[in-house]
Amino acid sequence: MxxxxxxxxxxxxxxxxxxxxxxxxxxxxxxxxxxxxxxxxxxxxxxxxHKLSLAMFILFLIFLITFLLVGFLESWFNNYTFILGALVIIFLFETINYYxxxxxxxxxxxxxxxxxxxxxxxxxxxxxxxxxxxxxxxxxxxxxxxxxxxxxxxxxxxxxxxxxxxxxxxxxxxxxxxxxxxxxxxxxxxxxxxxxxxxxxxxxxxxxxxxxxxxxxxxxxxxxxxxxxxxxxxxxx
Incomplete structure (x- = not known):
């Protein structure tokens, strides 16, 4: 068939x-x-x-895990906390918009x-x-x-x-x-x-x-x- x-x-x-x-x-x-x-x-x-929301979520998750791992090893958190916060805000905005x-x-x-x-x-x-x-x-x-x-x-x-x-x-x-x-x-x-x-x-x-x-x-x-x-x-x- x-x-x-x-x-x-x-x-x-x-x-x-x-x-x-x-x-x-x-x-x-x-x-x-x-x-x-x-x-x-x-x-x-x-x-x-929107199918884009799932792709964005996966990419953000990969980036976040990598960022936290490297940040922990290199002690970046004091200098880059604001960057992480900004990314979280952007992610939440896009998720709310597309979901x-x-x-x-x-x-x-x-x-x-x-x-x-x-x-x-x-x-x-x-x-x-x-x-x-x-x-x-x-x-x-x-x-x-x-x-x-x-x-x-x-x-x-x-x-x-x-x-x-x-x-x-x-x-x-x-x-x-x-x-x-x-x-x-x-x-x-x-x-x-x-x-x-x-x-x-x-x-x-x-x-x-x-x-x-x-x-x-x-x-x-x-x-x-x-x-x-x-x-x-x-x-x-």
Whole structure:
């Protein structure tokens, strides 16, 4: 029996499909709005946690053990205690910043919210969240990927890398259409944009203009479902 990775490189209807395309189609069979899932209230949600926090913790632990060992042998503590204290403060700050689960919520066709842990960062109009195609250069070769981004939220990558821009563009429009949100191509000015929710902060040309009157008030949507939201999302973290 073929593994998932080998099947990802298989042929479909006579055409070889990419890993990004394969896994997206596989997940969308079970969850049409993938990477978002439906919560008990019928809203779409997507959760992620920064992987950087674990790497930072391991690196800091190695550095701290080395520092203490060398400091003990060389009697550095009187001169370098303040350095250790500063590093501890930086580590704690980064841990607090990266540890909470990031939750993205879409009230279909209406609004979106972004949470760090149980803290609501923004509650905005659906026009201000979008799927965007991006490019990364590796070994002088372009690799394309899709991100979820918007005003006052943290950008998050939602697909594997792909080498074919037409395929990745198709996947991006597919995801955006299923989520009923805007799609933007690599370039700010592109005929490939699909803006179905024009808003005050997003122009048809893909220029993301911040509106001074933009509200980040989280109460209008979350107050009605705060109890169920908190219990549901915290249990999934």
């Amino acid at each position: 073929k593994s998932s990775s080998s099947r990802a490189s298989s042929y479909k209807r006579g055409k070889k499909i990419t890993k990004a395309e394969y896994y997206l189609e596989l997940n969308q069979k079970d969850t049409p709005t993938y990477p978002f899932y439906k919560d008990p209230n019928g809203n779409l949600f997507f959760q992620t946690r 909470p689960v990031r939750t993205y919520v879409i009230e279909y066709g209406k609004r979106y919210q972004f949470y760090k842990g149980n803290v609501c960062i923004v509650n905005g109009p659906i026009s201000d969240i979008y799927i965007r195609l991006k490019k990364k250069e590796e070994a002088e070769k372009p690799h394309y990927y899709l991100v979820l981004d918007g005003i006052e939220i943290e950008e998050v990558q939602i697909t594997y890398y792909g080498k074919s821009i037409p395929i990745m563009r198709k996947l991006g429009k597919n995801i955006a259409n299923r989520l009923n949100i805007n799609y933007f191509d690599i370039e700010n000015y592109s005929p490939h944009h699909e803006v179905i929710h024009p808003g005050q902060n997003t122009t048809i040309d893909g220029d993301f203009q911040y509106n001074e009157n933009f509200s980040t008030n989280c109460h209008s949507f979350s107050s009605e479902n705060s109890e169920s939201f908190s219990s549901f999302y915290s249990s999934d973290s």
